[in-house]
Amino acid sequence: MLHVKDLSIAVGGRTILDHIDLELPDGELHVLLGPNGSGKSSLLSAIMGLPPFEVTQGDVLLDGQSLLGMAIRERSALGIGMAFQRPPSIEGVSVRSFADAMGAAASLEREAAALDLAEFLSRDMNVGFSGGEIKRWEVLKLVLQDARLLLFDEPESGVDLEHVGAIGAAIQRACKGGEGRRAGLVITHTGLILNHVEADQAHILREGRIIHSGEPHAVFAHIQSHGYTVPEAA
Amino acid sequence: MQTELSGHLSNEERAILHDVGFDSETSRAGTSVLIDHGLRLIHTTDPNVEILPLAEALRTYDFVQDLMFGLVEPDANHDVALVAEHMRDPLGHFVWVKPGAKVELPVQTFTLMETPQARQFTHDITLIDEGAEVEMISGSAVPGSVHKGRHVSINETYLRRNAHCKSVSIEQWGAAMQTYSYGYSDLGEGAHDASTSVMMSPVALSESHSRTTLGADADVSNQAIIFAAEGTTRVLKTQIELNGAGARCEDIARMVSSGGTIVNDALLTGNASETNGFLGCDGLKLTDQGEIRAVPALVAHAEGSMLSHEASVGMIDNDKLNYLMASGPEEDTARSLIVQGFLALEDKHIPSSLRQSVTEMIAKAKSGGM
Numbered sequence: 001m002l003h004v005k006d007l008s009i010a011v012g013g014r015t016i017l018d019h020i021d022l023e024l025p026d027g028e029l030h031v032l033l034g035p036n037g038s039g040k041s042s043l044l045s046a047i048m049g050l051p052p053f054e055v056t057q058g059d060v061l062l063d064g065q066s067l068l069g070m071a072i073r074e075r076s077a078l079g080i081g082m083a084f085q086r087p088p089s090i091e092g093v094s095v096r097s098f099a100d101a102m103g104a105a106a107s108l109e110r111e112a113a114a115l116d117l118a119e120f121l122s123r124d125m126n127v128g129f130s131g132g133e134i135k136r137w138e139v140l141k142l143v144l145q146d147a148r149l150l151l152f153d154e155p156e157s158g159v160d161l162e163h164v165g166a167i168g169a170a171i172q173r174a175c176k177g178g179e180g181r182r183a184g185l186v187i188t189h190t191g192l193i194l195n196h197v198e199a200d201q202a203h204i205l206r207e208g209r210i211i212h213s214g215e216p217h218a219v220f221a222h223i224q225s226h227g228y229t230v231p232e233a234a
Numbered sequence: 235m236q237t238e239l240s241g242h243l244s245n246e247e248r249a250i251l252h253d254v255g256f257d258s259e260t261s262r263a264g265t266s267v268l269i270d271h272g273l274r275l276i277h278t279t280d281p282n283v284e285i286l287p288l289a290e291a292l293r294t295y296d297f298v299q300d301l302m303f304g305l306v307e308p309d310a311n312h313d314v315a316l317v318a319e320h321m322r323d324p325l326g327h328f329v330w331v332k333p334g335a336k337v338e339l340p341v342q343t344f345t346l347m348e349t350p351q352a353r354q355f356t357h358d359i360t361l362i363d364e365g366a367e368v369e370m371i372s373g374s375a376v377p378g379s380v381h382k383g384r385h386v387s388i389n390e391t392y393l394r395r396n397a398h399c400k401s402v403s404i405e406q407w408g409a410a411m412q413t414y415s416y417g418y419s420d421l422g423e424g425a426h427d428a429s430t431s432v433m434m435s436p437v438a439l440s441e442s443h444s445r446t447t448l449g450a451d452a453d454v455s456n457q458a459i460i461f462a463a464e465g466t467t468r469v470l471k472t473q474i475e476l477n478g479a480g481a482r483c484e485d486i487a488r489m490v491s492s493g494g495t496i497v498n499d500a501l502l503t504g505n506a507s508e509t510n511g512f513l514g515c516d517g518l519k520l521t522d523q524g525e526i527r528a529v530p531a532l533v534a535h536a537e538g539s540m541l542s543h544e545a546s547v548g549m550i551d552n553d554k555l556n557y558l559m560a561s562g563p564e565e566d567t568a569r570s571l572i573v574q575g576f577l578a579l580e581d582k583h584i585p586s587s588l589r590q591s592v593t594e595m596i597a598k599a600k601s602g603g604m
Contacts, residue, residue: 048560050556050560051552051556071559072556072559072560073559073562073563073564073565075560076559076560076561076562077562081560081561081562082560084557084560087557088551088553088554088557090554090557090558090571090572090575091575091576092574092575092576092577092578092579093571093572093574093575097571098558098561098571101558101563101567101568101571102561102562102563103562124575141561142561144561145561145562
């Protein structure tokens with residue numbers, strides 16, 4: 001589904017991602033691990049088309065179609081959706097009115113209940129939400145959008161440990177629970193989410209480059225004991 | 235005493251007024267509709283609400299003489315003097331909510347100008363008596379065929395001790411009209427007033443002058459929602475005086491210019507101890523045309539008067555726009571949502587037709603927007 005092909009991006013002339021290659025097939029959930037500042041969020045932004053990143057090399061393909069030059073709205077229309085790490089507060093726009101604008105009013109009540117957000121529908125988006133509430137709303141947003149390529153930017157950050165499981169379950173359900181072709185890419189620097197999703201592959205991103213890919217739990221175990229380094233056997 | 239004016243409102247007139255908040259007179263505690271130069275309809279369904287033409291109220295109740303020009307001098311300025319000169323046969327209504335009344339249904343008052351190039355001068359007086367509680371809806375409108383004219387109004391509102399009022403006023407004038415409104419309110423001890431003013435439709439020039447005086451422990455909460463499309467100039471001059479100990483106020487103006495000019499000049503004065511007041515003026519600029527000018531000013535005369543203000547003018551936050559578009563909505567829809575949210579248009583009192591017209595104006599403004 002997603003093919004990041006020899007991608008380099010820069011901001012103001014400074015290289016952020018350097019010759020990234022990543023393939024995410026239909027039905028798979030991948031996790032991208034890396035320290036703060038390694039470029040993980042930048043990669044998601046480049047896929048979603050969010051500024052201020054400039055593609056200096058390579059391509060991003062969705063089902064073989066290049067996304068370069070496409071506006072954010074065109075990418076979302078193709079089925080790319082993103083759960084933001086720190087979404088902006090949208091005062092005066094309730095969850096319900098935004099769902100209406102997305103054309104998802106019919107499924108709102110059911111999907112919100114599944115994420116324990118039934119009481120949130122009249123609240124303004126992200127206004128006064130706790131860390132966990134923001135993350136659950138971001139997942140719900142992707143479900144309402146009916147996204148098929150789901151991007152999650154640090155979904156467990158700012159969430160109480162006891163609630164990380166609920167976020168993970170929601171991600172699992174959103175990526176692998178429904179019908180149709182879907183794929184998910186989760187970025188994390190703690191790796192905690194790995195305990196709660198069935199990831200198919202993990203990648204280590206360091207200093208703008210993917211330095212290793214492998215079985216998720218093995219990769220995470222390596223990071224816990226050796227940091228964000230290339231395993232010797234690799 | 236109850237006066238009923240059962241003049242007929244056509245379906246077209248009802249539809250025009252519906253857009254500014256009108257509902258059937260049978261579903262309101264009281265209704266007053268003024269069309270051009272006469273009161274067409276007065277109807278009450280609640281014995282604790284009395285509505286009279288002002289001229290009749292002056293003849294019926296001695297005390298109305300003291301209420302009239304009780305909050306503003308007849309020669310305060312040119313426009314007020316203009317209205318005062320028409321006082322041989324004053325045009326306007328007197329609304330009286332009786333002492334202690336807990337009025338369940340809203341009271342509604344409307345002004346409709348049907349004659350093109352008309353000159354309308356009105357004077358309304360509202361008395362919400364001691365301990366009474368009421369919700370008021372008021373609106374001003376013209377038919378689609380009327381775009382030129384001049385409207386000058388004076389409103390004097392009295393909230394007696396411990397009276398409570400929640401009000402919404404919506405205006406929808408013609409695009410080439412000039413309107414001048416002068417609103418004066420006096421809140422007695424412990425009175426509470428929460429008002430929302432909606433000024434959205436195109437108008438050549440709209441000047442709204444208001445002065446509110448608060449007695450001890452009185453509380454006022456004002457919210458103004460102001461939109462200026464290209465060709466519209468709106469000037470708001472607001473004065474709030476906290477005269478009694480413990481008086482409080484919050485005055486919030488949300489302004490959006492899509493090419494028009496908005497001037498918001500607000501003055502908050504603390505004249506007594508333990509008073510607390512806040513002025514908030516936030517503006518959103520959608521194009522390079524027009525102007526938003528926010529001038530909040532504070533004057534403290536008494537020790538222990540806590541006054542503050544906040545003013546900001548900016549453009550639509552691209553982060554918010556991108557965030558919304560990343561979930562599917564088109565840019566126009568996303569911009570409209572942000573502006574409607576900024577203007578807090580989800581309030582159930584604001585007719586959906588107004589929200590629709592604002593959406594269209596925002597879409598039109600897009601070309602020079604981002």
